[in-house]
Amino acid sequence: MSDTDEEVVSSTAAADSESVTTDAGDTGVVTDDASEVDTTDDAGGADSVAGDAVDAVATDVDVDRETPLEVEGLRKTFGGIVAVDEVSFDVEAGTLTGLIGPNGAGKSTTFNLITGMLEPDAGTVRFNGEDVTGLQPHEIANRGLARTFQIARELEEMTVLENMMLAPKGQSGEALWRSVLPITREAVEREEAAQLERVWEVLDFFEIDHLAEEYAGNLSGGQRKLLEMARALLTDPDMLLLDEPFAGVNPSLEKRLLEHIHELREEGYTFLIVEHDMDLIMNNCERVIVLHQGRVLKDGTPATIRESEDVIEAYLGGEV
């Protein structure tokens, strides 16, 4: 696979560059418009992760690079309760966008509507310019939109390595006959060996390589969050939806997670993050969307959110 992308140029603007081209997305990476050269060489495997990301972006044809995710008029009711009511927003490429709101504001429901876990009653979700409303979760994931869950959901009786090996898309060995028949199996083994190198690189990047042989069920809460993000990353997504990635994570691990997220964003990934911790969102996101009672209350930079009377009244209770 693309484990040979040693020379990778990435930048915050990488996602904006239209001229990223590769053949089958397997061999070379050509990026221009490199306004900033990635300087994060300290984390192991970071650059090849970035390479894969660029790879993945490059293979998408006719990508709307400005706003990979566009949500319009999304509505979902459960019985008599309107959980999500005419929610519209978009997420700009290469940004860290926060989605906040008090309990019951409809954040998780919105996430589930976007990722296909729930089907909206009305409205559309567009990803990379394509209407993905009502598609199955796996179809959406395969288009490059990866998600994590609010409560880290590990595959507990599988090892960390198995969890990671599961994630990559388009594994030929997922066809039963290829995995079982003699000659095709050899090809599958080669593919797995190549994939394994990437898996270890990502494990190194998230610094959970010492846990590789452990059952995922034996990991601590924070380690699970790391594993879940690492796993999502291995699907080669363009965009990551993180549902409360910092819940139940101790401060030092939280710092590490944030560093990882910033690094990845600089490499061109787009993030939409649901989070309860206001300070965290305000200090790290370029843009914040506030949901309240199923509606978008405010959408703007942290500074404008802070100043908004509505938000302070509805959500912050007059603090901040």
Place this chain on the structure above:
Amino acid sequence: MSGADTGGWFDALFDRDLSLVLVVLAVIYVAYVLAGVAFGYGLRGQLNSIANLTFYVGVFGMLALALNLHWGYTGLFNIGIVGFMGIGIYVTALVSKPPVAEGGAAQVGGFGLPLGVGILAGVLVAGLFGLLVALPALRLRADYLAIVTVAFSEIIRFTMMSRTFQSVEVPAALGLRADTVGLGGGGGLILNYTDPLEALLRTVFLWEPYLAVLDVVQQTLIPNNPKPVVDGLLYGVMLLVGVFAFYVLLTRLGRSPFGRVLKAIREDEDVANALGKDTDRFKLTAFVLGAALMGFGGILWYSSRGSITPPSFRPNITFFIWIALIIGGAGSNTGSFLGGAIFAGLLYEGPRYVKNLVEAAFELGDAPRNFGEAMAGFASLDPMPFVLYTLDSVSQLRLVIMGAVLVWLMHNRPEGLLGHRKEVAASVGLDRPSRDETTDASAATDGGETR
């Protein structure tokens, strides 16, 4: 990672498994031979006893392996195993039984095709029914799938008994060899096709040599009609070959990206789905393959019997296979076979042997005819009638013993014998690939070693 490396890892695991399996089998077989000695069996009796044991080790091993694909790997709660087994053997019978007009005692005939074709058809149709059951049912939660499958297996059994399908005239206009076909109703079907062993040996041109060997056996070891004994042994060996084939197939399947997705579905289907896996497709494939293997298991179980009747396909068989899998450890292929062997040797056949042993060891009188008489002994503080009655009812009590074992297992070792072990789902070893061969993968636990 080179092929040799992978092979070495594979071999090591296999060796460990193989030795464990061989030890357990050896213990069971020695116990049976010793019991035979105690009964005063001659060579013929010993061989019969061993053939019988091998038969049940084989069929339970095979079916537990097939169930492991459903439950151990994919987490599909299938309690309709016996239905698929029944479909397998009934279709085989239907396809391969000779027409009524060609003689024999059977009132219902078949299409008279070669047995190989019949077996293939049985396996395929079992798989097809797996698809039929799975298509609507896989969207259901695990416990509802269980209800659907057990209902399905009962529908199959009642269909076997149904008068509507008992026998159907095949119109001569169709130009088929068959005249009357059907499921035989409550009376079942006489399996008057070629003996499966003979059919197999003839296909591989070993029938004549086999007869010659039988002659030698007759002159040296068993002077009086050795064929049934040797047949039984050979059929047992054939079943063990079948078990091995199941094991190889399912182990390859398990140690692959496909198997990994199945495991992920077992653990958390939503997660697998969110990672871009079309879980419905995987569940369907696994269910159909498992159903087909169960059909094959059913064929091998019943094809050498002279006849089949619907009562053989009651759900208790399903639960026997479940117990075998639970003993061995769901999720482990080696464990599944081991569970099958232990179940067959100890719980399924064992109680009868214990009873016979006790009867051989002590001169015991006749057992009381009913429970009342058994209890009456206690009035005069004589427990013997009760003990005798218990011994006499041992085949009914088998179910009680199985239940007790199951309860004990659930409390003390819910994961079974081998269910705790990591059978990593990947086609290659997952150690850190080391670019220079001297680096020990396990030593490199500090982040950031590569490039």
